[in-house]
Amino acid sequence: MKKNAQFLIENLGGKEIPGSHSLTVRYKTLVNFAKVFGITDPKYVGSEEEGIVACRAFANHYLIKSLYTLLLGMKLEQDGKERDFILNLGKLLHASQKYNWDGCVDIKPGDRLTAKGKWGKVWLVESNMIFFAQLIVDVKNQNDEMVCKATVSAAVRPGGY
Amino acid sequence: MVKVADLKVGQVIKDEFDQIDRKLLKSYAKWSGDTNPIHTNDIVAEKAGLKGIIAHGLFSYGFLTKLFEDFLEHGKYGKLIETDVTMRGMVRCGDLLVTEGKITKIEGKRVYLDVTQTTFTYVDIKDKDGNIVKQFEAGERGYISDKDIERGLVKTKEVDEGTLTYRERIATPGTAIIELND
Numbered sequence: 001m002k003k004n005a006q007f008l009i010e011n012l013g014g015k016e017i018p019g020s021h022s023l024t025v026r027y028k029t030l031v032n033f034a035k036v037f038g039i040t041d042p043k044y045v046g047s048e049e050e051g052i053v054a055c056r057a058f059a060n061h062y063l064i065k066s067l068y069t070l071l072l073g074m075k076l077e078q079d080g081k082e083r084d085f086i087l088n089l090g091k092l093l094h095a096s097q098k099y100n101w102d103g104c105v106d107i108k109p110g111d112r113l114t115a116k117g118k119w120g121k122v123w124l125v126e127s128n129m130i131f132f133a134q135l136i137v138d139v140k141n142q143n144d145e146m147v148c149k150a151t152v153s154a155a156v157r158p159g160g161y
Numbered sequence: 162m163v164k165v166a167d168l169k170v171g172q173v174i175k176d177e178f179d180q181i182d183r184k185l186l187k188s189y190a191k192w193s194g195d196t197n198p199i200h201t202n203d204i205v206a207e208k209a210g211l212k213g214i215i216a217h218g219l220f221s222y223g224f225l226t227k228l229f230e231d232f233l234e235h236g237k238y239g240k241l242i243e244t245d246v247t248m249r250g251m252v253r254c255g256d257l258l259v260t261e262g263k264i265t266k267i268e269g270k271r272v273y274l275d276v277t278q279t280t281f282t283y284v285d286i287k288d289k290d291g292n293i294v295k296q297f298e299a300g301e302r303g304y305i306s307d308k309d310i311e312r313g314l315v316k317t318k319e320v321d322e323g324t325l326t327y328r329e330r331i332a333t334p335g336t337a338i339i340e341l342n343d
Contacts, residue, residue: 032188032192036192038178056230057219060193094218094248096247096335097246098244098245099243
């Protein structure tokens with residue numbers, strides 16, 4: 001277990017996550033997502049003709065999809081054998097997250113968002129053998145404008161890395 | 162109207178939400194795309210040792226961004242610039258979720274806050290003889306642990322029907338930055 005953690009620490013920290021994830025933002029998804037939180041302001045749940053933007057919490061929608069795609073699709077070679085980053089998805093926990101929208105533009109229906117990521121700090125807490133990995137993800141729209149900068153920390157329990 | 166000049170260090174912005182149920186979590190799972198069944202299926206959650214479904218960490222987080230969007234009247238007086246939070250405690254169906262932001266610093270048009278999301282998990286209500294007159298999901302499913310008791314998180318208070326036992330726990334501590342227009 002410790003050997004696997006050491007391998008990940010040596011091979012992930014600061015490196016780019018290969019590939020990217022893109023999705024198109026649908027009007028219906030924006031509105032229904034906002035309604036989960038009881039949001040009634042027409043800026044977020046108004047008609048398609050009037051034009052709406054995404055509420056801030058919508059970052060959860062595109063980031064969770066991007067993270068699953070980027071992380072689950074990532075392959076590493078350890079001791080000559082190919083392995084996934086996560087060996088058991090059931091051991092994966094969400095530890096923390098930072099969203100920054102400074103200088104970012106709003107998201108509108110029809111936008112095509114693309115997420116690209118790199119690994120930040122990677123470490124093991126030996127007292128409980130929980131492995132932590134920080135992912136830094138930039139999300140841009142079809143005009144190459146930033147819509148959100150996110151730093152997400154994933155915690156992986158023993159047996160998952 | 163919200164203006165920088167009207168805000169003070171120590172001021173608290175607060176919201177409470179007590180409508181977390183299975184239907185809402187299913188709706189969140191559908192529209193967020195986070196379909197991990199530990200958030201929607203009690204049998205799967207029980208098999209994972211969770212005693213019942215838990216809310217998505219990002220679900221409760223949504224009430225944090227909503228707190229600031231409501232405070233700033235959806236862009237009329239400013240915008241939310243950053244949130245940085247740690248997921249520390251599970252949020253359950255039936256919990257009262259209290260979201261608070263406390264101003265720690267004001268620099269120009271930027272306002273810095275400490276944020277917390279606290280859950281109040283109701284266990285049961287007992288009459289004066291100690292008989293349970295009402296049991297909540299946390300009592301039925303055993304969500305409260307010995308560790309919660311050891312940490313002093315389990316408390317009681319008098320309500321109309323008797324003595325309410327509940328757990329008060331910080332689920333999400335962190336910080337936020339908002340930027341005002343004026």
